[in-house]
Amino acid sequence: MKKIIVLGGTFNPVHKGHIELAVKAHEQLQLPVLVMPSGDPSSYKPDSELVEAIHRVHMLELATAEYNYMTVSQMEVQRPGKTYTADTLDILTKEYELIYFIIGADSFFKLPHWYRPEHICANCHLLVAGRNQYTEEEMLQQKELLQQKFSAQVDFLDTPDMPYSSTSIRQCIKNHVDISQMVPVDVVKYIYKNHLYE
Numbered sequence: 696m697k698k699i700i701v702l703g704g705t706f707n708p709v710h711k712g713h714i715e716l717a718v719k720a721h722e723q724l725q726l727p728v729l730v731m732p733s734g735d736p737s738s739y740k741p742d743s744e745l746v747e748a749i750h751r752v753h754m755l756e757l758a759t760a761e762y763n764y765m766t767v768s769q770m771e772v773q774r775p776g777k778t779y780t781a782d783t784l785d786i787l788t789k790e791y792e793l794i795y796f797i798i799g800a801d802s803f804f805k806l807p808h809w810y811r812p813e814h815i816c817a818n819c820h821l822l823v824a825g826r827n828q829y830t831e832e833e834m835l836q837q838k839e840l841l842q843q844k845f846s847a848q849v850d851f852l853d854t855p856d857m858p859y860s861s862t863s864i865r866q867c868i869k870n871h872v873d874i875s876q877m878v879p880v881d882v883v884k885y886i887y888k889n890h891l892y893e
Contacts (some may be wrong), residue, residue, distance in 0.1 A: 710864055
């Protein structure tokens, strides 16, 4: 059975927390990881300060270069128009029999309002990365809700909470604050070389 882990997101920019998610998922499941930057996220991030896809892809390739089990996929950035997880899963299920889809806790709670949530739950196994703003009871209640409503398969990833976000990193760049503790060194160089987020 061909299996894959998928880590999606805008990666605007990619940071060490994203890479840690992929590493931990691989350690727990011993499967390759497909890292997939989104194309047009305007359906759910209408005010995003999104840099061009080519830059986000290059930054991901730099950040994942040392991990031979990570591959950067351009599937969504090459698709025209708005990109939806449900449509991406339609394509992936033609190649993979089992897809583990990493989702953050915020998205985990918003999933019922996504485009075709029942289709998403039918075509992947959700791996939820916990955020410390939710209690264990809240996370378990949401898992039960998705199981009852959409027959979702849900597991929780054993990952440390990320103390930063792409939003805070962009703000640091604008304010000339050092980001080297949050972003892989080659990505830091790429950001400044190309004057991104200034």
